[in-house]
Amino acid sequence: MELNTVIKTGTWSDAADRINSNFSKTSSEVEKIKLSSTRNKGLYPTIEALKAAIPSPVVGDWAVVGDTIPGPIYQCKTKGTWSATGTTGGGGSIDLSGYLTAEEIDDVTSI
Known part of the structure; x- marks a missing residue:
């Protein structure tokens, strides 16, 4: 953007x-x-807890299993089934590089 x-x-x-x-x-x-x-269904302490909370996931749903973020990611690739992806994550981020700094905004609004 x-x-x-x-x-x-x-x-x-x-x-x-x-x-x-x-x-x-x-x-x-x-x-x-x-x-x-x-599609992020949240953080669950165990795979059993995830399956109990969301027993019928739809394709695209995903959740983190464990007690920290980032953690192991489980995803529904087949309707009704949670599978380990072999990756960790769950924190998310937004790239804010290239946007105005607070000082630049103050300069513009003080005109």
Whole structure:
């Protein structure tokens, strides 16, 4: 995702257009993340606890089993069956590199 640069010079209308466009792009990215994480069924201490809590998973569901994040990931690849993926994870992250710093935002809003 590439955001528009909000420059210090120009009209408020130009800056507002860029800011609104950036908010729209950011909102779209957040929605994508929300949709991708809806299949996450949470953290369970054991595979037995996961199976008891969600006995009929659908393809795409996944959960972390253990007592820490990151932990072993289990996924439903066949309806109704949990399988170990052999990978660990579950923490998730959002790459915020390339966004305005707090100081840059303060500079823009103080105009």
